[in-house]
Amino acid sequence: MSEQTTPQRIALVTGANKGIGRAVAEQFAALGMTVLVGARDPRCGEEAAAALRAADGDAYAVALDVTDPATVQEAARWIEERFGHLDVLINNAGITGSGQVSPEDATDQIPSSVDLGMVRAVFETNVFGVISVTNAMLPLLRRSPAPRIVNVSSHAGSLTMTSDPDGPFAALLPSAAYTPSKSALNALTVQYANELRKDGILVNAAAPGFVGTDANNHTGFLTPAQGAAVVVRVATLGADGQTAGFFSADGPLPW
Numbered sequence: 001m002s003e004q005t006t007p008q009r010i011a012l013v014t015g016a017n018k019g020i021g022r023a024v025a026e027q028f029a030a031l032g033m034t035v036l037v038g039a040r041d042p043r044c045g046e047e048a049a050a051a052l053r054a055a056d057g058d059a060y061a062v063a064l065d066v067t068d069p070a071t072v073q074e075a076a077r078w079i080e081e082r083f084g085h086l087d088v089l090i091n092n093a094g095i096t097g098s099g100q101v102s103p104e105d106a107t108d109q110i111p112s113s114v115d116l117g118m119v120r121a122v123f124e125t126n127v128f129g130v131i132s133v134t135n136a137m138l139p140l141l142r143r144s145p146a147p148r149i150v151n152v153s154s155h156a157g158s159l160t161m162t163s164d165p166d167g168p169f170a171a172l173l174p175s176a177a178y179t180p181s182k183s184a185l186n187a188l189t190v191q192y193a194n195e196l197r198k199d200g201i202l203v204n205a206a207a208p209g210f211v212g213t214d215a216n217n218h219t220g221f222l223t224p225a226q227g228a229a230v231v232v233r234v235a236t237l238g239a240d241g242q243t244a245g246f247f248s249a250d251g252p253l254p255w
Contacts, residue, residue, distance in 0.1 A: 015093030029057030066129030157182030193244035
C-alpha cells in the first residue's frame, strides 16, 4: 500500500507585501503552507515572496489589485492553473482613506463634511474589493477539504463598541469612511457565512488591534506579528470551528 501524503495547504493573502498581511503570510509559511502573496505592485509582491523563500518558506507573488477585476480574475486563473485549488483566503487589503493618519483621528472623515469621493474609494477597496476577490476564489475554495475565509476587520467595525458613549471609541472623532466600511465588511462576513455554511466553508472576521503600520504612521502599539496572530488562528480553525464570528486576540467581539 502506498503511503498517503497530506496535500499542501494553499493560502492567498491580499495586501501581503507589508504590514499585517505580510506578517500573516510569514506565519502561514512557518506553518508549512504555500503562501500566495497578493500585492498591487508586482515588484513589492515579489520582494516579499522572495524574503519568505529566503526564510525557507514556500511563497509566490501574485499581482492582485482588489479594485481591478481583471487582475482578480487573472489571479484566480493562475492559482487554478498552478495549484488547482485554494484552502485559505485572507481578505486583508484595505485603506483608511486618510493617508498615513489613524482614521479615528482624521478630521476629513467627519460625516457632516466628508468628501464622498473618499468614502467611495474606501468602500471600493474595503468592501467591494472583498466581494470581487471572494467570488473569484470561491470555485477554488470549494475544492478544498477545509476551506477558510477570514476578512480582516477592526474593533472600529463593531457598532456595539462605537455606539457606546462610555466605550473605548467615545473620545475619537466620528468617521464616515473607514469605520463604516469595516462595519459593512462585518455584515458582509455574516452573509457569506450564512450562504456557505452548508458547504463547510467557515467565514469569519478578525480584528488585529491597534497595529503599527503605514496606515497609521506606525503609531500603533502592537507589532504586525502580534496583530496577525488572531487572523492566523481564525484561518486555521478545525472542522468544528465557528463561522459568522468576529474575533480579536482576546476572544469574540460584539457586532
